Amino acid sequence: MEEEEEGPKTDMARYLIQHHSDQLRSIILSPDPRLHYPLYLDFAEFMDYHPPLAYIVFSQPVEYLRLFDSAAVWVQKVMCQNFKAGDNASVKMFVHVRINVSGSPLECPETFPSIGRIRVKHHGILLTLKGTVIRSGAIKMFEGERDFECRKCKERTKVYPELETRNTLPQPLSCRxxxxxxxxxxxxxxxxxxxxxxxxxxxxxxxxxxxxLGVGAIPRSIPVILMDDLVDIVKAGDDVIVTGVLIAKWSSDLKDVRCDLDPVLIANHVRRINELKTDIDIPDDVINQFKNFWLNFKDTPLKGRNAILRGICPQIFGLFTVKLAVALTLIGGVQHADASGTKVRGESHLLLVGDPGTGKSQFLKFAAKLSNRSVITTGLGSTSAGLTVTAVKDGGEWMLEAGALVLADGGLCCIDEFDSMREHDRATIHEAMEQQTISIAKAGLVTTLSTRTIVFGATNPKGQYDPNQPLSVNTALSGPLLSRFDIVLVLLDTKNPEWDAVVSSHILGVAEPEKGKHDEDLANIWPLPLLRRYIHFVKRNFKPILTKEAEKVISSYYQLQRRSATQNAGFIVPCTAARTTVRMLESLIRLAQAHARLMFRNEVTRLDAITAILCIESSMTASAIVDSIGNALHSNFTDNPDQEYIKQEKLILGMLSPIDEFSNINNIAGSTSE
Known part of the structure; x- marks a missing residue:
């Protein structure tokens, strides 16, 4: 057998010397000989070097990957002769060749199947799977190999564990x-x-x-075994590409459970792709298309903004306020750290509270399509983990199972029926939305998971919505939880005959005078792929900074809300009083930055600040300082949004002017006392 292996081993050693001498040199100079070191190998490059040997490694990986590891040790012994005595060079016995198949011919349906399409024909070959980590077990130790000596001829035989039968180490059958x-x-x-x-x-x-997956398909899962340097490099919620060998393992012998052969993947190479999930390939011609679009609307920027907003849920007529809120939520602000080093989140959260039939679920589904990574669930959760995370017992071992918020890390989590969440989720979701982490201490598993996700919730009011009652009473959600949403829009289905006539004409398409205009509007709507690219482009390339003018407007509005909450404490709605905290100020900054990104700018102007104020005003149904906002459900696109904005700007600045005079007097008084 050794004579048969000597040829492949020599070819492998020659390849390692020619292409991976730098990696081997750094391994030789590493100080700790007891560690396990990875040696990363590109399979496409190896296939170009020696196609027959590459095919053998692909078809018989269990045997020949061990041969590759021993070839790496052999090459180290040869290279160590060239080092000087003071270099502290030593041969590392635990080197593992990790094969990266990205970009190689192995990326084909036969060797890169979905988890649900794994069959017997994939058994024993090098396989690559892509998925999301939903459970991570504890790190254990097991005997990887041991030597037995023949009592007759004193020949030593190395024995490896049989992973198919619970990692047992069998004794050799006979000496060969x-x-x-x-x-x-x-x-x-x-x-x-x-x-x-x-x-x-x-x-x-x-x-x-x-x-x-297609509609109606059930997502399948598969256990993966990580060993040596691969352990503890991924956690629940990570997107990974795993290359390994598929084996059939006997299931645990539990009482009243049939013992079956389950497919298990023994990993050889694991690559986290969390960093890649925000990168969408945007060609230069599309970027030029964005720039030319804004050049055409240079004089009327808000008309250009509304043209983009029409592409959000185009099947729903009107609802301008909701579409603007969805766009600002998906784009989000810029994450930054305060003076103490504490990070302030850049992701915005949106809650839609409305009567049945107001299109809440359609907005949720469309927002999920616009996000590169999204999870749609209900308040009860789609798994036993619910929305956050839970500890489950699998085969006598406690493991963490990730819920919707953890699986949506770095993306969007759409939660329908937000008010029906479980009690243990209610206690944890506060931290997940504000600090963007989930701290777990269950069944001896103490850890913190990341939830850098946008939360888009929808809920129905409890019974008939009563405008005289606070939002926490109408929705059965607590004030602290509502204060974590940047925008809370209430969609009340009031009986408005004029609005009903317009909506019915739009849906039925029977209004002949409006038909030509309707077709023209459809032609100008941004398609979904282009809109998705635009949102990701502005999120990745723009980091808006607040101008002095925008800071002044936001600060004045925040002070006005604080004063009104203090002076009218007996009359103000409790929900709004809970929102007039520093969180409101942070929400204003995030929304203003998101609007600047939407407008293809790198600075936050007064227009962005006032638009952020209008969004906050839309979510305050009882104590808004601007009375002309109206019902968000009946908000429509105006023909001249730039002229409409001038009226709203004059109205808001008129309300904020007493605050500006008050702050100027304070500044003068402060300088005089000095």
């Missing part, structure tokens, strides 16, 4: 050493002390992404 023309067939062996090598061991479970 050849003595001349005879073979020693002794069955008597003794264990050689000190030859046991232990490995780190961790089991995770990955699930195929719901974005790549």
């Amino acid at each position: 050493r050849s003595q001349g023309s005879k073979i020693c067939e002794s069955i008597s062996f003794q264990f050689v002390e000190g030859t046991t090598i232990c490995h780190d061991y961790q089991e995770i479970k990955i699930q195929e992404s719901t974005q790549v």
Whole structure:
């Protein structure tokens, strides 16, 4: 057998010397000889170098990957002869060749299947799977190999564990050493002390992404075994691409449970793709299209903004305020750190409270299409983990199972029926929305998971909406939870005959005078792929900074709300009083930055600040300082939005002017006292 392996081993060693000498040199100079070191190998490059050997490694990975590891040790011994005595060079015995198949011919349907399409034909070959980590087990240790010595001829045989039968180490069946023309067939062996090598061991479970599945398909999952340097590099909620060997493992012998063969992937290479999920390839011609669009609307920028907003849920007539809120929520602000180093989130949260039939769920589904990573669920949660995370017992071991907020890390989490969430989710979602982490201490598992996600919630009011009652009473949601939403829009289905006539004409398409205009509007609507690219482009390339003028407007409005909340404490709605905190100021900044990004700018002007104020005013149904906002459900696109904005700006600045005079007097008084 060794003679047969000598040829492939020599070819592997020659390839490593020619293409990976730098990696091997750094491994040789590493100080700790007990660590396990990865040696990353590009399979496409290896296939160009030696196609027959690459095919053998692909078709028989269990045997030949071990041969590759031993070739790496052999090359180290050769290279160590060229080092000087003072270089502290040493041969590392635990080197593992990690094969990266990205961009290689292995990225084909046969070797890169979805988890739900794994079959018997994939058994024993090098396989690549893509999915999301939904469970991560504890790190354990197991015996990776040990030596047995033949009592008759003293030949040593190395034994590896059988992962198919719960990692047991079997004794050799017989000695295969050849003595001349005879073979020693002794069955008597003794264990050689000190030859046991232990490995780190961790089991995770990955699930195929719901974005790549069709409607009605159930996402499948598969356990993955991580060993040595691969352990603890991924956590629940991470998107990963795993390359490994598919084996069939006997299921645990539980009472009243049939013992079956379950597919398990032994990982050879794991790549996290969380960093790549915000990168969407945007060609230069599309970027030029964006720039030319804003050049055409240079004189009427708000008309250009409304043209973009018409592409959000075009099947729903009107609802300008909701579409603007959805766009600002998806774009979000800029994350920054305060003086103490505490990070202030840049993601915005939106809550739609409305009567049935107002289009809340349609906005949720459309927003999920606009986001590169999204999870749609209900308040009860789609799994036992619910919205946050839970500890589950699998095969006698406690594991963490990620919920919707953790799986949507870095993307969008759409939660319908927001008021029906479980009690343990209510206690945890406060931290998940503001600090963007979830701290867990369950079943001895103490950890913190990341939830950098946008929360888009929708809920129905409890019974008939009563404008005289606070929002917390109408929705059965607590004030602290409502204060974490940047925008809370109330969509009341009031009986307005004029609005009903316009909506029915739009839906039925029977209004002949408006038909030509309707077709023209449809032609000007941004398509979904272009709108998705635009949102990701402005999020990635613009980091707006507040101008002095915008700071003055936002500060004055915040002071006005604080004063009104203090002076009218007996008359103000409790929900609004809970919102007039520093969180409102941070929400104003985030919304103003999001509007600047939407307008293709890198600075926040007074227009962006006033638009942010109008969004906040829309969510204050009882104590708004601007009375002309009206019902968000009946808000429509105006023909001349720039002229309409001038009226709103004059109205808001007129309300804020007493605050400006008051602050100027304080500044003069402060300078005089000095």
